[in-house]
Ligand SMILES: [Zn+2]
């Protein structure tokens with residue numbers, strides 16, 4: 001696994017590269033614009049060019065845009081749904097502009113309408129974003145959820161159904177979050193646990209769909225369905241789990257992005273990154 005972090009991109013999008021380099025990242029994730037407003041981000045071409053140049057000169061091998069938190073691709077509220085689809089498409093456009101590898105999105109909640117009703121909405125949303133992506137290199141990654149409040153993607157069958165809804169389109173991939181998996185009931189604390197989860201993933205979606213990991217410890221216990229990230233080693237997963245995760249051959253060529261609170265509460269920091277890196281037996 002090559003290790004990276006969610007970084008700030010305020011004050012100019014190229015700062016995301018600078019912030020990542022400062023932390024010794026080989027992969028970065030950032031928001032295009034504010035994650036709590038609907039306004040789509042359109043970069044000035046000179047800013048996008050500065051980002052691309054900074055990246056080309058950096059050791060960063062993988063860059064991904066996380067879509068805004070407001071997005072719900074399964075909502076029954078029509079206005080909210082339209083805004084969500086527009087925001088998803090806008091993220092793909094930003095990704096093309098910056099030349100980043102992928103966008104990653106939470107799916108959202110069916111809000112009690114049931115998985116099948118939500119799936120129809122997700123299917124349409126994915127169709128729209130794939131039309132925007134076209135034959136560009138940008139990948140569209142669906143992220144698993146901890147499973148609170150009707151959120152979609154709590155297991156591999158649900159993620160597989162979403163992939164199947166767009167005919168298994170090869171431009172769709174998966175992002176798995178270790179905290180979300182654990183909270184959703186997938187134990188990851190031993191090599192055997194991880195292998196069992198990977199077998200289920202392979203059966204439902206195909207292992208090759210997995211393109212990104214969010215590497216977070218969990219403040220809440222196995223199966224709690226709560227999405228509370230903890231610093232590496234400070235949560236219920238613990239250091240032994242991350243030693244297995246960073247050294248697992250299935251993850252050897254995947255980016256692992258930290259989205260932890262940070263030991264100073266300022267987000268992913270050098271201490272978390274170095275801690276994770278120190279667990280690698282090849283480091
Ligand atoms: Zn995540």
Ligand SMILES: [Zn+2]
Nearest residue numbers: 177180227229
């Ligand atoms: Zn989370």
